[in-house]
Amino acid sequence: MGAQKKTFIVTRFDPDKDSVPRKEKYEIPVEPHWKVLDAVNYIKDEVDSTLSHRCSCRMAVCGSCGMSVNGEAKLTCKTALSDYGDTVEIAPLANFPIVRDLVVELEAFIEKFQKVKPWIIRDDVNDIAAGPYKQSVEELNVIKQFSMCINCMLCYAACPQIGLNPDFIGPAALALAHRYNEDSRDRGADERRDILLGVGGTYDCTFANECSEVCPKDVDPAIAIQREKFLGLIHWARNFVSPKKGGR
Amino acid sequence: MDVVQHDIIIVGGGGAGLRAAIAAVEADPKISVALVSKVYPMRSHTVSAEGGAAAVARSDDSLELHGYDTVKGSDFLGDQDVIQYFVEHAPKELTRLEHWGCPWSRNEDGTVATRAFGGMTTKRTWYAADKVGFHMLHTLFQTSMKYDRIVRYDEHFVTKLLVDGGAVHGVVSLDIRTGALKTIRGRAVVLCTGGAGKIFPFTTNGTIKTGDGMSLAYREGVALKDMEFIQYHPTGLPGTGILITEATRGEGGFLRDKDGVRFLVERDYGLGKKAELGPRDMISRAIHQEIKAGRGCVGPYGEYVNLDLTHLGEAKINERLPFVRLLSKTYVGVDPVKEPIPIRPVVHYMMGGIDVDITGATKIAGLYAAGETACASLNGANRLGSNSLTECLVFGARSGEEALRYAKNAGSANEAVLQEQAKTEVARIESLRGRKKGGERISVIRRELNQAMENGCGVYREQKTMQTAVAEVAQLKGRFADLGLQDESKVFNTELINALELGNMLDCAEAVTVSSASRKESRGAHACADYPNRDDQNYLYHTLCYFGAAGPRLDKKAVTLGKWQPEERKY
Numbered sequence A: 001m002g003a004q005k006k007t008f009i010v011t012r013f014d015p016d017k018d019s020v021p022r023k024e025k026y027e028i029p030v031e032p033h034w035k036v037l038d039a040v041n042y043i044k045d046e047v048d049s050t051l052s053h054r055c056s057c058r059m060a061v062c063g064s065c066g067m068s069v070n071g072e073a074k075l076t077c078k079t080a081l082s083d084y085g086d087t088v089e090i091a092p093l094a095n096f097p098i099v100r101d102l103v104v105e106l107e108a109f110i111e112k113f114q115k116v117k118p119w120i121i122r123d124d125v126n127d128i129a130a131g132p133y134k135q136s137v138e139e140l141n142v143i144k145q146f147s148m149c150i151n152c153m154l155c156y157a158a159c160p161q162i163g164l165n166p167d168f169i170g171p172a173a174l175a176l177a178h179r180y181n182e183d184s185r186d187r188g189a190d191e192r193r194d195i196l197l198g199v200g201g202t203y204d205c206t207f208a209n210e211c212s213e214v215c216p217k218d219v220d221p222a223i224a225i226q227r228e229k230f231l232g233l234i235h236w237a238r239n240f241v242s243p244k245k246g247g248r
Numbered sequence B: 001m002d003v004v005q006h007d008i009i010i011v012g013g014g015g016a017g018l019r020a021a022i023a024a025v026e027a028d029p030k031i032s033v034a035l036v037s038k039v040y041p042m043r044s045h046t047v048s049a050e051g052g053a054a055a056v057a058r059s060d061d062s063l064e065l066h067g068y069d070t071v072k073g074s075d076f077l078g079d080q081d082v083i084q085y086f087v088e089h090a091p092k093e094l095t096r097l098e099h100w101g102c103p104w105s106r107n108e109d110g111t112v113a114t115r116a117f118g119g120m121t122t123k124r125t126w127y128a129a130d131k132v133g134f135h136m137l138h139t140l141f142q143t144s145m146k147y148d149r150i151v152r153y154d155e156h157f158v159t160k161l162l163v164d165g166g167a168v169h170g171v172v173s174l175d176i177r178t179g180a181l182k183t184i185r186g187r188a189v190v191l192c193t194g195g196a197g198k199i200f201p202f203t204t205n206g207t208i209k210t211g212d213g214m215s216l217a218y219r220e221g222v223a224l225k226d227m228e229f230i231q232y233h234p235t236g237l238p239g240t241g242i243l244i245t246e247a248t249r250g251e252g253g254f255l256r257d258k259d260g261v262r263f264l265v266e267r268d269y270g271l272g273k274k275a276e277l278g279p280r281d282m283i284s285r286a287i288h289q290e291i292k293a294g295r296g297c298v299g300p301y302g303e304y305v306n307l308d309l310t311h312l313g314e315a316k317i318n319e320r321l322p323f324v325r326l327l328s329k330t331y332v333g334v335d336p337v338k339e340p341i342p343i344r345p346v347v348h349y350m351m352g353g354i355d356v357d358i359t360g361a362t363k364i365a366g367l368y369a370a371g372e373t374a375c376a377s378l379n380g381a382n383r384l385g386s387n388s389l390t391e392c393l394v395f396g397a398r399s400g401e402e403a404l405r406y407a408k409n410a411g412s413a414n415e416a417v418l419q420e421q422a423k424t425e426v427a428r429i430e431s432l433r434g435r436k437k438g439g440e441r442i443s444v445i446r447r448e449l450n451q452a453m454e455n456g457c458g459v460y461r462e463q464k465t466m467q468t469a470v471a472e473v474a475q476l477k478g479r480f481a482d483l484g485l486q487d488e489s490k491v492f493n494t495e496l497i498n499a500l501e502l503g504n505m506l507d508c509a510e511a512v513t514v515s516s517a518s519r520k521e522s523r524g525a526h527a528c529a530d531y532p533n534r535d536d537q538n539y540l541y542h543t544l545c546y547f548g549a550a551g552p553r554l555d556k557k558a559v560t561l562g563k564w565q566p567e568e569r570k571y
Ligand SMILES: Cc1cc2nc3c(=O)[nH]c(=O)nc-3n(C[C@H](O)[C@H](O)[C@H](O)COP(=O)(O)OP(=O)(O)OC[C@H]3O[C@@H](n4cnc5c(N)ncnc54)[C@H](O)[C@@H]3O)c2cc1C
Pocket: B011, B012, B013, B014, B015, B016, B017, B036, B037, B038, B039, B040, B041, B044, B045, B046, B047, B048, B049, B050, B051, B052, B053, B054, B132, B133, B156, B157, B158, B159, B192, B193, B194, B195, B204, B205, B206, B208, B209, B212, B213, B243, B245, B348, B349, B370, B371, B372, B373, B385, B386, B387, B388, B389, B390, B392
């Protein structure tokens, strides 16, 4: 019995040479247990060493290997090749500028990410002698799901709003802001509010829910964003009823 | 060529590098730190750590006990002053991570929960379910974003250290995105570049773990220390080598042979009552022997034994080991709630690395190292699980602070010499990129290197096979010089990166094989079939391996003992 073969149609783009992306076809032998990433690695190692892509952990946790597989955003080291037919199309993630081949530009995301202040904000953060803060199991459970994001960017590739409005902070970064706002140890919600409720913030989300469907870690950014909207509303209402001194 | 200037340069954005960078800017808010990493920091392999980080936290525990466990685990090759410093600072460092938002798992009363781990007397391993490295790395990365004095050079690959007059003055770095080479000047450099597991074929390590920092230091005359000690983790998934954390056994999992027998309990492997909670070197050898005796199971990816979690129940597995469940289902098609997980020993961690002292300093002034790439001799001949993440924090912080202290008084450099070095380095990289004339291929050399390492430096080693590996690595180094490359593009040229990494891997492999062959005893992870006993008379020392154009040179360094004298290592 000969090894099974599959054909891969892979997007190639080298800005040194190409004005627009092109497609290249590779027919290679595949193993039954392979993930999509194994095939891409095989092409790189054995067929065409000029192909560029990102990957590292191959265990679905470093977030490097997101690609578009037959038009859907996938974490390729977690996606079984056997789910696909004889021909598989592999392209860079949608909604991002292409740097080269399957590698996309992440700088804009990193800036948005930093913008939401994803760190604990409180005055005694460096008072180590006081020992660890207490946090109940219930309090931990509130943030658990939202702290699982591996920054794989699949949600940005799937989000219809990002495609239309590049200023939208986007699902992963907004979910992260929610994760810190909801952390029982954090006191920074006021500092993050303008960013979350301003231009590009939570109100730009149309709740298409694509982000949550595509997330390989079940983070559910769509819900995080809805909750932030709700919390923003409550804050607004409270301030409206009894404005604090210096409050917005 | 672009030249940028910072006070301190940290190479590596994993646990150690991020901690070093934060420590430096917190110690002096005026300085500027360059954080250079070949991948975005959150992709660093620290992300894959599952089980936990050790630090004394409970009232039934003590620093003394953590110290003794670590010394004994190291098979008495750990330096006891370093171990003392480590256990003292470990609780503070993990508390710091807690303050920065790390979502540690909790006890009912809201305190941080701890779990049992191999070779540890009591529960002292802090955990965040079974994604500890992931949570620690993201917490550190996100916290680092607070400081605009940490200037990141993401996806920049350091190719050379600039050293003159016995002191380091910067690095040459390749911007992977544009292909441009830069000189990054700084008065101190901290290497936090991680391990080199990828020199082996079957490893828990990701693609990026190619020992770059070890090679950078080695090439400048710094010794690689104790490189013969390669940790085989007992429980890797056959085929991929993906890790199934020791926390599975910490939470009560059993190892069973093909007939369901708990061999660590039923047969004498020197583990006594510790059984599944013994240290990794001894359990990996036990599995190896079980398989050799025909008591392993046979699968499509070779022989294996079973890790049985079925008695833990679905609720506990979901709460404490959700990632293990996902990994088993996704990568071997086994649900551990219902069936045992097939596992076999897998290359995991390097005890050895860049020779540094307790401050992280190398013998080159201003050059420091921390994390897995460094060998401060905390781990000796065998690391205890969960000491390494904590090591990244304790010695990352220390080396960041020490680098700062040094940088404040560092002397000036001979500019002409450094410019000349940088120019030579640029020429080297430019001529390698897309160099068509060679006849050798990266993937072929890498595969042969992997095979040589597995044959020569496995769970059990023999003089003959180690010597063969020494010769094979030397021969591969020769062939590497004739590498042919296809990709001429400047933009995101991963072929060029892979070629540079392969060169670094060959340096590490050279040090591993030569050091291994020189140690004619069995200690910790270095188990020689022809010298089965530990020999304190002749081998209670650290091996130093120096680079030489004509081949490596070996030397020795004394072990720092203290209150614990070497004794038979039995559990
Ligand atoms: C699967 C797995 C599970 C583990 N589980 C545990 C555990 O539960 N507990 C525990 O204590 N330990 C565990 N370990 C060990 C521990 O995770 C590692 O030893 C530790 O995370 C290493 O951290 P580091 O900062 O030294 O290196 P890394 O996290 O590997 O980071 C290295 C950094 O250096 C950068 N770099 C490398 N080369 C270059 C270059 N040439 N130029 C620029 N940048 C470069 C990389 O980009 C990266 O940012 C585990 C290891 C593995 C593989």
